[in-house]
Amino acid sequence: MSSLAQRAMQNPVLAAVYERAWRPVLGFSLMGFDPAHVRQEKQRTVEALGLAPGDRVLDVACGPGLFTRVFAEAVVPGGLAVGVDLSAPMLAQGARRGSDGGDGVPAYVRGSAHALPFADGAFDAVGCYAALYLIPDPFRALAEITRVLRPGGRLALMASIESPHRPVRAAQHLTLPRTGLRMFGADELTGWLREAGYRDVVRERHGVAQYVAATRG
């Protein structure tokens, strides 16, 4: 059965207000109420992924494509930005703003992060923002991301990270799983990436969000 969080993402009303209202409010609170960071988030992701003209970039769990569109502009001319998501209402929102995969315009595909519908090594860069904490098996998703990322390609993630304070951490682990949300342990994601052969693994923490970037070995 899908979780409350998963079901919410399939809701057309939420999809319609996601980019203008839900994400800014959620982002602001998740990222420790830091307006400067929220403003810079997309540009910093482009930098973390090292996007350049001609690159092929995948946005996993893209929602309505708020990052996918920025990626598409960053790989002009000659590049390709693809957004993949499970939610048809989210993708429909993205498609309203253009989805032909032309120069500067993303392409969208419906699919699961658990079984990405792309060939091995198909992408130069993969981003996955604000999603791993609600994907039922995030490590299977990471294995799939790794499969479709070419060796030497760049990965950028934004996910949750548990509080360093023990009582807050205990409350997080008690309450959040009931909604389908997961708090990652301090080194859970970075440790997985190192084990999987990634190099240059870096992490930045903002509130209860972590930004992780790495290069596939």
Ligand SMILES: C[S@@+](CC[C@H](N)C(=O)[O-])C[C@H]1O[C@@H](n2cnc3c(N)ncnc32)[C@H](O)[C@@H]1O
């Ligand atoms: C909170 S939104 C994040 C959207 C966007 N990446 C952002 O940064 O705002 C989470 C997205 O993950 C998608 N999602 C959840 N589980 C998924 C899965 N197994 N495969 C692909 N997408 C999934 C949801 O449909 C939703 O669009």
